Every structure is written in C-alpha cells, then in structure tokens.
Amino acid sequence: MSEILEKLFECVEFGKINAASPYPPQLRGQDGASEYTQKALAEGFSPAEIMDTALIPAMTKVGQKFSENKIFVPQMLLSAKAMNAALVYIKPYFSSGEIRRKGTFIMGTVNGDLHDIGKNLVCMMVEGAGWDVIDLGVDVGPEKFVESVRQHPDAYVGLSALLTTTMPNMKTIIDAVRAVSPSTRFIVGGAPVSADFAASIGADAYADNPQQDVEALDRFLQERA
Amino acid sequence: MRTHRVAAVPIMTHPGIELIGKTVRDAVTDGQVHFQAVKKLSEVYPSAACTTIMDLTVEAEAFGAPVNMPENEIPTVYGRLVGDADGVASLQVPDLTAGRVPQYLLANRLCAQAITDRPVFGGCIGPFSLAGRLYDMSEIMMAIYIEPDTISLLLDKCTRFIMQYCQAIKEAGSAGVVMAEPAAGLLSDEDSVLFSTKYVKRVVEAVQDDSFTVILHNCGNTGHCTRSMVESGARALHFGNRADMPRIIAEVPDYVVVMGNIDPVGVFKQADSQEVGLRTSELLRQMSGHSNFVVSSGCDLPPLVPESNIKAFFQAVDEFNEQV
Structure with a gap:
C-alpha cells in the first residue's frame, strides 16, 4: 500500500x-x-x-x-x-457509478424507542463497509419502513430497540414490510434482544454488535448471488 | 452441605405497579402510587430488601431535559439539552424541588416509614450516564477525547446534583441507594475510571456510612471494567446479565457485596418458570463459595414479567438455602 x-x-x-x-x-x-x-x-x-x-x-x-x-x-x-x-x-x-456500492441498508430504532447510540454505530459501520445507508432515525413506525422499502425494494433492513416494551414493535414492522415485500431480509439488535427472540419474530439475523451487522449483510449478499 | 444462606434482592418495581393496578406513568409521577407499589411487593415477595423505581430520567428532567412519558413504558429523555462549552458553562445545577424529584423523595420517605422488616434502597443515576443524557450519548462518547474540559465541567455539575439528591434520599430514611451507571459500561476500564469512577467516588465518600450503602449498578460491564467499579468505594456492586459472575467475583474484594445477574428479559420475562428456577439454581451453585454474593436480577425487571417466574426465582433461592 x-x-x-x-x-x-x-x-x-x-x-x-x-x-x-x-x-x-x-x-x-x-x-x-x-x-x-x-x-x-x-x-x-x-x-x-x-x-x-x-x-x-x-x-x-x-x-x-x-x-x-x-x-x-x-x-x-x-x-x-x-x-x-x-x-x-x-x-x-458514488452517484457517478465510479464506486460500486454493495447495496442499500435501511436502519431505524423502532417506534416508541428514542435510543440511538446502537443505531448510529451500526449505520456508521455499515456505511464504512461499503453500503449505502438510509438512516430513518428513532421512533420509526411500520409505515415509514414500508415506504422506504417501496422506494428501495432490494434493500436490507435493520431494526434496533433498547426497551423491552418496544421489542414487540420489531415484529409489527417485519410483518408490515413483508406484507408488501415478502423477500425483504431483516437484522435485529439492541440490548434486550437475543438470537432466540430474533428467530421468534421472523428476523433473518441477530447482531450482537455492529460488526455482526456487516457480516450478516455480506452473508445475505453471497446468498443472493 | 452449603455453609451460608444467600439473600435475594431482585431489582423490581414494575411487578408492584401491576399488582396495584396502576400505570407506569402513575407511579413515576406520583410518590404515593410509587410507594404503594413498593409496599405491595414487600408484602408479596420475600425479597431481602426493597428498591424504589430505577428511573433514569428524573435527574435529567430536573436539569431541564425533555422527557417522553408513555402510559406503560419506562420514561426516556429525548433531544439534547447542552451541546457545547457555553451551554455547559451556563447550565444550572437544579435544587431538589425541580421536576419529579419531590415525588421520588416522597416515595423514599413513605417506603422507609412503612417498610420496617427489611431495608429500602432508593435509586439514582450515575454521573456519566446523566451527563450522557444531557449532552447526547453518542456525542459525549467522542467529546471525552475532543473536549475533555467541557465534559469534566458537565460531570462536576452532574455529580453535585446527584450528591445532594443522595443526601436527601438518606435523610428520607433509606438504607442506601442503587446508583445506575450503565453508560460507563460502554467505556474501557481506564476511561471508566476517569469519566465515571472519579465522580461516583465523590458521591460515595459524601453519603456512604454505617447506615447508608451505595450499590453501584453497571449492566454495561461485560467484565471489562470491574476494576473501575471496585475503585468507586461502593460497598456493593451490581452486575448485568452479560457478566460472567464467577469471573467477576474473583476480581472483587470479599468485603464488597457482589449482586447479580439473572437476565431480566431473556429469563425473567420470556422464559417459563421452570427455566427461571433452573437458571437461578445454577447461578447459586456457581457462586456457592462466596459469602459476599447476593442473587439478583441483571437489571430492573421490565413491565409484564409473569408472577409465576418471580415466584420460581424465590423458590429456587429457598431450596438452595434449605441445604444450609
């Protein structure tokens, strides 16, 4: 180098x-x-x-x-x-096509939850790994995720929650998005979230830290290819 | 044969709020309701001590931070109250009449007067976690390196407020305070000493004595910053469910109480009662050689934990203690 x-x-x-x-x-x-x-x-x-x-x-x-x-x-x-x-x-x-991006990742903290540090770390790491990131912010409900997926049908979606009370909203969002886009794949994470919970709500991957988001996205990409 | 009994102190108030048929918002805004919830829990469960609500927004709200308060969820701070050196310099340290502080002190006083068969612990936030709520958690993480003087001043102001709040909790008759400092768990051990322990220690030295104990809770510590917790001087340390308790207790002097750490969500809330019993028994077995261990939840129990699971926890403790 x-x-x-x-x-x-x-x-x-x-x-x-x-x-x-x-x-x-x-x-x-x-x-x-x-x-x-x-x-x-x-x-x-x-x-x-x-x-x-x-x-x-x-x-x-x-x-x-x-x-x-x-x-x-x-x-x-x-x-x-x-x-x-x-x-x-x-x-x-990026827009000129001179640099090829890996794909698009839509990320947000679920509705009812205002915590953003985990979401921010994930957005930064995923962008740094070569993805276009759409950060929907905090307190994001199903409608906004659905709208974003409609605009970016090939995107993967990340959901973050820090509160036990907002964890169930992850499933609501996954169900709402899959109703219009059945093949969309989800990664979920956050302090109270576990791999078992992720599986129970139909998420495709659980990330314990931002690096695992990057690894999951690369895995999705290989599987799609 | 076991040689000593183990005390059980899960950190919980939401089950009490549910038992008296009130909402979270009722309890976090009304000291009477708050007290009734804690009192009810003391009547229903054989906890060795009671705790008041672990609400990490009371102190930030007193400083002027906006708080979102849904009916049945834990309140959260939103927005950013201060964002630069000038803002921090002009930030006023509030007095104890600000926000919901008087209601929390009322709850502490009523609990201490009415619950006399076991100690009652108040609750407060730690200095670094409070500063993060005022400055924005992501921003403070970078500002400790970029603007250390600004953050040092902010931490000093947070510490001064927490110190007077803890003093008032002590005067209300509480046996101690559970100080929640989870944001320090996002730092390295060295940074945790510099930006958390240094300030926690000031509070401990000001309020801790034979009649008042500081329990330092850091559920963000996965085992990497135990030294910083020990150096605070707190007489008891409380760990989250991601901590490996046998490894942790080996790093803590035996004159310091070690508390933890059954997963409040994955086990207490989501598992069945048989699993709760098994996990509790397993932890008790792992820690059976340590007389300074108190079995607890890894953090505050969330809303809607099944009653049968809390009973299973205490039953496992009873069965363990029967072997002593």
Whole structure:
C-alpha cells in the first residue's frame, strides 16, 4: 500500500478526523482523514482505490477490534467520524457509478424507542463497509419502513430497540414490510434482544454488535448471488 | 452441605405497579402510587430488601431535559439539552424541588416509614450516564477525547446534583441507594475510571456510612471494567446479565457485596418458570463459595414479567438455602 493510503488507513483506525482534532494523542498535530483523502485524490488515486484499499479495510479492522473488546464505543465512534470526514470527498463519486456500492441498508430504532447510540454505530459501520445507508432515525413506525422499502425494494433492513416494551414493535414492522415485500431480509439488535427472540419474530439475523451487522449483510449478499 | 444462606434482592418495581393496578406513568409521577407499589411487593415477595423505581430520567428532567412519558413504558429523555462549552458553562445545577424529584423523595420517605422488616434502597443515576443524557450519548462518547474540559465541567455539575439528591434520599430514611451507571459500561476500564469512577467516588465518600450503602449498578460491564467499579468505594456492586459472575467475583474484594445477574428479559420475562428456577439454581451453585454474593436480577425487571417466574426465582433461592 502506498504511504498516503497507509496514513489514511491509520487515521480511520485510530479516529484521527482532521488536522485540528486533538485525538488520538499519538497523531496530534498531524493531518487527519480529511486531509489525507484530499491529498490522495490530488495525487491521482481513484476513489475506488481509496475506498477498497484504505477506508473499508480500516473500518473492518475497527469492527474486529470492537468485537474483541480491544476498543470501546468512544474509539469506534471516532473512527466512524474519521471515515465520514473522508467520505465527504468520496461520496460525489458514488452517484457517478465510479464506486460500486454493495447495496442499500435501511436502519431505524423502532417506534416508541428514542435510543440511538446502537443505531448510529451500526449505520456508521455499515456505511464504512461499503453500503449505502438510509438512516430513518428513532421512533420509526411500520409505515415509514414500508415506504422506504417501496422506494428501495432490494434493500436490507435493520431494526434496533433498547426497551423491552418496544421489542414487540420489531415484529409489527417485519410483518408490515413483508406484507408488501415478502423477500425483504431483516437484522435485529439492541440490548434486550437475543438470537432466540430474533428467530421468534421472523428476523433473518441477530447482531450482537455492529460488526455482526456487516457480516450478516455480506452473508445475505453471497446468498443472493 | 452449603455453609451460608444467600439473600435475594431482585431489582423490581414494575411487578408492584401491576399488582396495584396502576400505570407506569402513575407511579413515576406520583410518590404515593410509587410507594404503594413498593409496599405491595414487600408484602408479596420475600425479597431481602426493597428498591424504589430505577428511573433514569428524573435527574435529567430536573436539569431541564425533555422527557417522553408513555402510559406503560419506562420514561426516556429525548433531544439534547447542552451541546457545547457555553451551554455547559451556563447550565444550572437544579435544587431538589425541580421536576419529579419531590415525588421520588416522597416515595423514599413513605417506603422507609412503612417498610420496617427489611431495608429500602432508593435509586439514582450515575454521573456519566446523566451527563450522557444531557449532552447526547453518542456525542459525549467522542467529546471525552475532543473536549475533555467541557465534559469534566458537565460531570462536576452532574455529580453535585446527584450528591445532594443522595443526601436527601438518606435523610428520607433509606438504607442506601442503587446508583445506575450503565453508560460507563460502554467505556474501557481506564476511561471508566476517569469519566465515571472519579465522580461516583465523590458521591460515595459524601453519603456512604454505617447506615447508608451505595450499590453501584453497571449492566454495561461485560467484565471489562470491574476494576473501575471496585475503585468507586461502593460497598456493593451490581452486575448485568452479560457478566460472567464467577469471573467477576474473583476480581472483587470479599468485603464488597457482589449482586447479580439473572437476565431480566431473556429469563425473567420470556422464559417459563421452570427455566427461571433452573437458571437461578445454577447461578447459586456457581457462586456457592462466596459469602459476599447476593442473587439478583441483571437489571430492573421490565413491565409484564409473569408472577409465576418471580415466584420460581424465590423458590429456587429457598431450596438452595434449605441445604444450609
């Protein structure tokens, strides 16, 4: 890997957003993901090369470290923020087709539930893994999921819930979406959610952490192929 | 042959609210209803101690945060009360007349007066979890590194409020307080010490004595930040269902009480009573060599836990203790 892409990989892995960011201490005063992405583009690296060689592998490593308890939520969020700082300069190439995305992922916290930290982590990780993410926000009811699936019929859907009282709403949403789109596949997660519960409501996968969402989506993709 | 009996203290109030035919909203807004729910539970179940409602919105609401309060669900904070250094600097530490604080103190006082056959513990949120509710949980996770001075000031203000709230719970006659600090479980052990324990310790040192115990609850700790919980000085530590209790207790000095951790949703709420009994017996067997263990739920029992499951939990404890 070229030095500039190695630097970009390092910035995303350790959450160095831009030159002004004081975090992480070992990279203080140096350029961050924002500056290195601009430099990489200026030096002629293609957006696809930047994504495939630096950004996606860096976020994959972040997800692995998180699932192994080597890093925690703050570090993961900062890595995702560094990734987003890089994507500001890469995203214009998405619409041109120059960068092939893996697919579309619709994500939301279910109706009655206002918690968003898990949802945000999942959105950031999945986007960092090469997917287009539609974040419907919190307190999202069946109608909004149905509407979004109508607009993106090939999308996969992620549902998050932190409250035991809102867990049943996951099934309501799955049933409502499947009524109009029987083949839509769902991943569910959240503190009170278990694999058994996921299976009982007809979800296709349960994710204990954001990396498992990415793995489930890649699995869905292979199965579809 | 077992050598010592094990006390059972599930963290629960929703079953009491249901037993008296009231809604969650009734109980979290009216100290009398709150008290009646806790009193009813003390009459129905042989818990070694009672707890008041684990409501993690009371303190944030006192600061001015908007709270969503559905009829039969746990209240939640929404929006973001403060978002920058200026907002934190101008944030006022509320007094104990703010929001629903007087109703919670009333419930604590009535419980302490009426329930005399066992200790009653009040409830409060931990400093980092409160700061996260005021600043936005995702944002504070990054701001501890990006804006540490701002977060330090916010944590200081949260701690000052929690300290006076706990002092009032103590004056109401409670035997202690269950301090819920789940957001600290999202941090590494080192960060948990810096951004949670340091502040929890100030509260513990201000209120804990022979008559008042702080039980520090962190259901986000999967085993990675036990040291930070021990360093708080709390006399009892309460763990969530994802913690491996035999491993956890090995890291805790034997003069500190260790409480946990039957899954409140997957077991208490969703399993049948036979499964609840089996899981409880298994945990008791695993922990039987530790005299500082108190069997409990891994977190607050949610609404609509079957009564038969709570009975199965206590029956398993009885059967274990009969062998002593």
